[in-house]
Amino acid sequence: MFSNIQGFMADDFGKATVQIDRLKRVYFSDPANRLSLKKGDEIVSQGKYNDSLFLVLSGHVLGKCCIESTEKQDPSDRCFEMFRGGVGTFVGVHSFFSEPYLSFFTVEALDDVEVAFLKRDSAPIEKEKYGSLQEQFIPMISNELVLRNFHLLEKSIDNESALNRLHRSELNASLGQLAAGLAHELNNAIGVISRKTDFIAEALDRIIESKITEAHDLFHLGENYNAMISSETIRERTRLFEKKKNLSHMAAKVLARLVETEEDLKKLDKKVLDDFENLSRYWELGHDVRDIRLAAKHAADIVKSVRTLGGSNFTRSEGLSIHETLSRAISLLKPNLHDIKLEVDLESAEKMPLIYGDMTELVQIWVNIIKNSCDAMEAAETKDPKVTIRCSHTKTHVFVHITDNGPGISDGNADKIFQMDFTTKKNGLSFGLGLGLAIVQRIVDSYGGEIILASRPQNTTFNIKLPVENHYGND
Amino acid sequence: METINIICVDDQSDVLDAVTRDLRSLEQFYRVEGAESAEDCLSLMNEMDERGESVGLVISDHVMPGGNGVELLQKISSNPIFKETRKILLTGQANHADTIRAVNEAHIDNYFEKPWDPEDLLATTKSLLTSFVLDKGFEYKDFLPILDQVVLLSYLKKD
Numbered sequence: 001m002f003s004n005i006q007g008f009m010a011d012d013f014g015k016a017t018v019q020i021d022r023l024k025r026v027y028f029s030d031p032a033n034r035l036s037l038k039k040g041d042e043i044v045s046q047g048k049y050n051d052s053l054f055l056v057l058s059g060h061v062l063g064k065c066c067i068e069s070t071e072k073q074d075p076s077d078r079c080f081e082m083f084r085g086g087v088g089t090f091v092g093v094h095s096f097f098s099e100p101y102l103s104f105f106t107v108e109a110l111d112d113v114e115v116a117f118l119k120r121d122s123a124p125i126e127k128e129k130y131g132s133l134q135e136q137f138i139p140m141i142s143n144e145l146v147l148r149n150f151h152l153l154e155k156s157i158d159n160e161s162a163l164n165r166l167h168r169s170e171l172n173a174s175l176g177q178l179a180a181g182l183a184h185e186l187n188n189a190i191g192v193i194s195r196k197t198d199f200i201a202e203a204l205d206r207i208i209e210s211k212i213t214e215a216h217d218l219f220h221l222g223e224n225y226n227a228m229i230s231s232e233t234i235r236e237r238t239r240l241f242e243k244k245k246n247l248s249h250m251a252a253k254v255l256a257r258l259v260e261t262e263e264d265l266k267k268l269d270k271k272v273l274d275d276f277e278n279l280s281r282y283w284e285l286g287h288d289v290r291d292i293r294l295a296a297k298h299a300a301d302i303v304k305s306v307r308t309l310g311g312s313n314f315t316r317s318e319g320l321s322i323h324e325t326l327s328r329a330i331s332l333l334k335p336n337l338h339d340i341k342l343e344v345d346l347e348s349a350e351k352m353p354l355i356y357g358d359m360t361e362l363v364q365i366w367v368n369i370i371k372n373s374c375d376a377m378e379a380a381e382t383k384d385p386k387v388t389i390r391c392s393h394t395k396t397h398v399f400v401h402i403t404d405n406g407p408g409i410s411d412g413n414a415d416k417i418f419q420m421d422f423t424t425k426k427n428g429l430s431f432g433l434g435l436g437l438a439i440v441q442r443i444v445d446s447y448g449g450e451i452i453l454a455s456r457p458q459n460t461t462f463n464i465k466l467p468v469e470n471h472y473g474n475d
Numbered sequence: 476m477e478t479i480n481i482i483c484v485d486d487q488s489d490v491l492d493a494v495t496r497d498l499r500s501l502e503q504f505y506r507v508e509g510a511e512s513a514e515d516c517l518s519l520m521n522e523m524d525e526r527g528e529s530v531g532l533v534i535s536d537h538v539m540p541g542g543n544g545v546e547l548l549q550k551i552s553s554n555p556i557f558k559e560t561r562k563i564l565l566t567g568q569a570n571h572a573d574t575i576r577a578v579n580e581a582h583i584d585n586y587f588e589k590p591w592d593p594e595d596l597l598a599t600t601k602s603l604l605t606s607f608v609l610d611k612g613f614e615y616k617d618f619l620p621i622l623d624q625v626v627l628l629s630y631l632k633k634d
Contacts, residue, residue: 142611231491231511235519284496292488379540 008312019139024088026125028055028116029313035117037109043091044103052096052117053137060086060115063148065105083151084110086093093144096120096347097134136273168445192304201289208282214272214280221258222286229257247276316470318359322391322398323349328359329366333374340374341386356470361443366402368436373404373438376460380407393468397449398463409455418451476617478528478606481600484516484547484563485536490589494534494565497593498600503529504621513542517550520557523594531558531607534601537566548581558569559610561603563598565591 026338034057037043044050046066046131066079085091101120124133201223209216237256239249247255255276259265263272265399272279326349329402330342377385388403410416420440449466481498485491491509506528510516513535514520520530533551535544548562558633564577564586589617602623608615609630615622 231488231517232511232513249506250499287492291492295489437516 004183017143020143023137023140024055026059027118030116032445033117033119035115037113037115039109039111041109041113043107043109043113043115044095044105046103048103049091049101051101051104051120053094053096053120054091054115054117055083055090056087056091057116058087060084060104060110061089061091061107061113063091063105063107068301076414081155085150087180090140090144091115093141097137101400119195121394165445173262187300187305190296194293197289197292197296204285205290212279212442212459213422214269215279217293218272218279218283219257219286222288223290225257225287227257227260229260245273245276251277251280254283258283273449300409316356316358316361318356319354320359320362320401321354322362322400325357325359325362326389326391326400328365329370332363332367333370337374337376339385340372340377342386343388345388345390346431349389350392353467353468355468357447357466365440365443366400367462368404368440369464372436373402373406373460373462376409377404377406382406396468398466398468400466401461402464403459403461406460408457408460409453414453414455417453417461476610477608477613478506478523478526479604479606479613479618480508480523480528481532481534482492482508482516482519483534484508484510484513484529484539484544486539486541487536491513494591494596497591497596498556500597501600501604501621504618505620512539512580513544513547513550516547518540520551530557531604531626532561532563534563534565534596534600538565545577545581548577548583553578558571560606561607563587563599563603566584606630 035054037059042063043054062084063082065082066077068077091107092103093291096103101209122133124130124136130136133152170187205216205219234256236255238249238252241252241255242249245255255265259268266445323346327342333342366389370389373387374385375416376382382405384405386405388401390401390403392399392401397404416439441451444464444466447466449464452463454461454463479498481501483491483494485494485499488511491511492586495507495509498505501507503553505536508519508605510519516544520533527556529605532575533548535547535552544564544566551557562581562583562585564581564583566574566586567589574586577586584603587596587599602625603620605615605623605626606619608618609627615627
């Protein structure tokens, strides 16, 4: 248990020294001086007189110290764990050696416990060679002291990490509340914008239809415009139409977007072309409606991704298939993959145990990580960009390893990528907000899982570790 | 009469559309063109130069894939052909340090935050182009109806 303390080997502590072995042998071997205790029995009691030193021969013991409450709201005493011990643990060390011989804390049996004891008035054995009882026991006392200190050190390390986790979850919770509040307000505003746009569009539609049929058609064309024409092509055609059709720059620009080829141009009604200077405005009007709708949708999409931060409306349950969550994520991403190759080790995915979780949340995790990889590779113009997904599992945890051959994440950024508001992406929609990986972190945290990042150029892996069962339901 | 171009640069077509539309009232005197990236803008400027036209003003978006607006404006200001070209940065995410850098290094003449005020943009455009026309020594009487009177007056006084 102390294997991580620098400079020491795992078993250096608790390993009884020769001296302590001798003490145990010569002072605690008398079968007459033994006691059997049941679970809950106290060996020594806090504040009570004690004149024996006990050695645990079997079973487990717990030492605890209780402190009187100073708080009025909660007058019950609070007890703190001081140490735990088993075979070889000494009990009553302080009260045995130090006046006024009162126990500093209570030690109780955790199961059936057998102890050997030594009375304070016992005569020292081999006094000439080893000295007084106190002198003989010094190695044991210092050993006990170290062991108990380390027990407390472990407890405080646990406490600190629990505190960090709590802090992070509280931070997330308040950000989540803020996000949810903002999302609600913005959604109302966006709702009004998109509905009112529809109303205006419908009204314009009716008004224009009743006046000029050609204008009506152009209005619709503008409203449903979806072509992806580069601005360079548009400029070329604009110049062409300005000359050929004797149109103004702005009318020619509309025509350039409306028709793809000269063939298309021939298909246009002569009536429309003759009056195009005037009619082009109706196309623009329709196109404005389209832009407002798209912008509202864009805003709504961003709000949706922000809302995930405040989201607690997911229902987790047993029996969730990792394989299925991955399939869904991939089908969501497919349209945006462009030339990025996505390889999934299906065999390993199918072998995964069913876990406790929510489909939407897990799909979010995969989508955000994969999208992040894709964006990074696109931005870096990675050659033969590829994302590989592989799964593995132990009895208690599942692992999903998502690897890309992109530029990698610098050491300086590795700590920051999961922070809210951190992004290296300068363009894009919701994924440039610096929310994607913060959402991932938040979801994984809430499962009691872990994200382990390993990154070097051409090989970056996000290892997502999630518990099979609900370990984290106790908060 | 000189052909003077205004180039608006934005990777988002709806924004580009809106900016060029805001400047439509100038179309009688200037040509308003749209470019969708920094690269597109630079090649368009060369085309215009080859045709013997001038580029009076570039209004560029800040953050764009493939090359940001500050870098673009910087390139333009370091090219002797476009020494007189006026520059406006139209930014969606102004942060102080970036803006200062842009003003200092790219010698931009003005910057606007999104969403911009169309009247402000139009007025600034007019006054920048007035000084462009005069600095270039073009026949200013051709452009008289849309010249900024205050700028014009200060130039005439100097002469």
